[in-house]
Amino acid sequence: MNAPLETQDTCADKLFACGSNRPSANDASRMAEPAANQVPSRKARIAIVGAIGAYWILATLYVMPNNYIRAKAITVMEYYQQVFFQRWEFFAPPATSDYRIYIEAPEEPAAAPVSYELAQPLMEAKRRNAPFNSAETAIDYQLSNSLLAIEVALKEESQNAKRSDSSITDVEAYRRATVAVTSSSSIAMSDVELVRLYCAQAANRLFSTEQRRHYVIRIARRPVAPFRDFVSGRPASSPVPETLILEIPQPP
Amino acid sequence: MNFWKPDSVRPYFFSLAALRIYLAFHLTYQTTYLWAFRLTLFSPNGLYRSSLRVLPSADSDNHINWVLLVTLVLIVYEGLVLLMAAGIGRNWTIGGLFLITATIQKLNPLILNGGHNLLYFLLLFLSFTDSFQHFTLVRTKPPGSWRVFFSWVGLRCIQTQVCLVYVVSGIAKCHSEVWYHGTALYYVLQLERFNAGIFNRWIYGQPVIETLATYAVWLWEIYFPAFLLHRYAKVCSLAFGTFLHLGIALTMMLYDFASLFIAVYLVFLRRDEILWICDGLRTAWRRPKFFFALTRRRSSLPRYSKNSLNFGAACAPPT
Numbered sequence: 052m053n054a055p056l057e058t059q060d061t062c063a064d065k066l067f068a069c070g071s072n073r074p075s076a077n078d079a080s081r082m083a084e085p086a087a088n089q090v091p092s093r094k095a096r097i098a099i100v101g102a103i104g105a106y107w108i109l110a111t112l113y114v115m116p117n118n119y120i121r122a123k124a125i126t127v128m129e130y131y132q133q134v135f136f137q138r139w140e141f142f143a144p145p146a147t148s149d150y151r152i153y154i155e156a157p158e159e160p161a162a163a164p165v166s167y168e169l170a171q172p173l174m175e176a177k178r179r180n181a182p183f184n185s186a187e188t189a190i191d192y193q194l195s196n197s198l199l200a201i202e203v204a205l206k207e208e209s210q211n212a213k214r215s216d217s218s219i220t221d222v223e224a225y226r227r228a229t230v231a232v233t234s235s236s237s238i239a240m241s242d243v244e245l246v247r248l249y250c251a252q253a254a255n256r257l258f259s260t261e262q263r264r265h266y267v268i269r270i271a272r273r274p275v276a277p278f279r280d281f282v283s284g285r286p287a288s289s290p291v292p293e294t295l296i297l298e299i300p301q302p303p
Numbered sequence: 304m305n306f307w308k309p310d311s312v313r314p315y316f317f318s319l320a321a322l323r324i325y326l327a328f329h330l331t332y333q334t335t336y337l338w339a340f341r342l343t344l345f346s347p348n349g350l351y352r353s354s355l356r357v358l359p360s361a362d363s364d365n366h367i368n369w370v371l372l373v374t375l376v377l378i379v380y381e382g383l384v385l386l387m388a389a390g391i392g393r394n395w396t397i398g399g400l401f402l403i404t405a406t407i408q409k410l411n412p413l414i415l416n417g418g419h420n421l422l423y424f425l426l427l428f429l430s431f432t433d434s435f436q437h438f439t440l441v442r443t444k445p446p447g448s449w450r451v452f453f454s455w456v457g458l459r460c461i462q463t464q465v466c467l468v469y470v471v472s473g474i475a476k477c478h479s480e481v482w483y484h485g486t487a488l489y490y491v492l493q494l495e496r497f498n499a500g501i502f503n504r505w506i507y508g509q510p511v512i513e514t515l516a517t518y519a520v521w522l523w524e525i526y527f528p529a530f531l532l533h534r535y536a537k538v539c540s541l542a543f544g545t546f547l548h549l550g551i552a553l554t555m556m557l558y559d560f561a562s563l564f565i566a567v568y569l570v571f572l573r574r575d576e577i578l579w580i581c582d583g584l585r586t587a588w589r590r591p592k593f594f595f596a597l598t599r600r601r602s603s604l605p606r607y608s609k610n611s612l613n614f615g616a617a618c619a620p621p622t
Contacts (some may be wrong), residue, residue, distance in 0.1 A: 144479035
């Protein structure tokens with residue numbers, strides 16, 4: 052009859068034993084005596100478990116969807132996120148569009164403007180070089196996260212503009228938001244600067260000296276093709292147009 | 304219930320040590336990455352202009368100082384990683400690694416993903432856990448009561464953190480239309496950022512698979528902690544998670560994220576369970592008929608015995 056599994060020397064046990072400073076499972080006689088440490092007192096244990104419990108209550112409160120309790124504890128949450136920031140809403144909801152970054156400059160002499168798109172070639176290079184695409188990934192993360200931060204800042208500034216003057220239209224609120232986001236005191240200033248720097252590097256390669264003074268940056272979103280029709284099962288055929296998010300002029 | 308007993312951590316010392324070794328490899332990869340792209344990521348001449356930037360501009364007179372500083376930090380970082388792998392310095396080494404990791408993450412938060420966020424908490428909780436009972440160069444004493452107690456706290460914190468990650472992710476998906484209608488996977492795999500070109504075109508033409516896979520991922524995330532309550536459901540759930548994250552690595556090019564999440568599953572497996580899985584895989588490797596080989600094994604998944612706590616000499620409780 053076989054011995055219980057815990058006391059058998061299995062193949063994997065032998066495999067792992069080579070790196071261990073411990074004896075194998077069968078060699079109980081070599082088991083060292085445990086250190087004679089003081090047993091933690093009941094009060095100490097309760098205090099530590101209480102502190103850890105309080106931490107987990109805060110953590111749960113921090114990661115839960117926005118609600119009345121969380122909103123009331125906003126000050127505590129701000130302190131909490133200084134040290135324990137966490138965000139786990141992976142693709143919920145998932146992004147349904149790709150970013151497009153255009154740099155556009157007037158062609159000399161004053162004909163149709165010359166335009167280049169910068170995001171798609173980067174993603175293509177990332178895909179082509181996978182899994183050795185660390186360089187492209189490093190730029191992609193910085194660029195995409197900045198674009199996301201700019202979009203969030205635009206929404207916030209739009210809401211602020213509407214709050215301060217309820218008579219303005221959505222278009223006017225959006226116009227004010229674009230001005231606020233591209234200004235030097237914007238909350239997304241570092242993100243706008245990052246996009247500007249990336250575009251400037253590309254413009255140095257692509258544009259002439261004269262064009263470099265006048266080019267503008269346009270950030271847009273290109274929605275992916277919608278999921279197929281539920282009834283017919285056919286893929287959606289109509290292309291979805293791009294939407295402009297922000298136009299960043301050259302700084303004076 | 305065993306969950307609340309500090310001694311219940313003993314069968315997990317093996318898993319914690321294995322996780323520490325994995326983290327050494329993971330952090331070595333990250334150090335190499337940071338070293339290779341230090342100019343792009345941290346230099347004042349790079350893309351990101353953080354208010355936290357303390358390094359002088361590379362074209363200024365302090366260029367040499369800056370290069371020295373970055374070199375020094377990364378050498379110290381890798382040195383600590385090697386010490387952690389060898390088990391030297393024990394919890395202090397992991398604590399030091401946690402502090403440097405937190406600093407580096409704050410220097411350029413734009414390059415972080417969910418894997419970096421989890422790594423932060425793993426190092427924090429591992430810094431007060433005894434993960435040095437296996438795979439160390441120096442011989443370690445069996446843990447005393449305090450070490451067992453703090454290891455228990457650390458282990459349960461890591462386990463709770465992973466459960467929190469999945470449950471929060473699952474709950475957040477509940478109010479998303481694309482997850483509700485089973486189209487989320489389609490949209491995610493269509494994005495240029497996460498399109499590795501492997502399987503994506505094939506999946507595009509398989510709406511049934513897309514829909515079923517979307518719901519499977521969603522339900523698995525929400526019920527992740529519940530699956531841990533039953534031993535076979537736990538192994539199946541972790542196997543599903545492993546395949547899911549392998550898929551994420553292959554199709555979405557998130558290699559470090561996926562590998563960390565697969566490695567962290569170790570904290571849910573006791574030593575005997577890991578050995579059981581390894582034995583099963585080894586047998587399956589020898590025999591080409593994989594599932595047949597697994598089912599013909601003489602033993603089933605080991606059952607946890609709360610009275611004996613007999614998991615071999617390495618996990619024996621203090622007497």
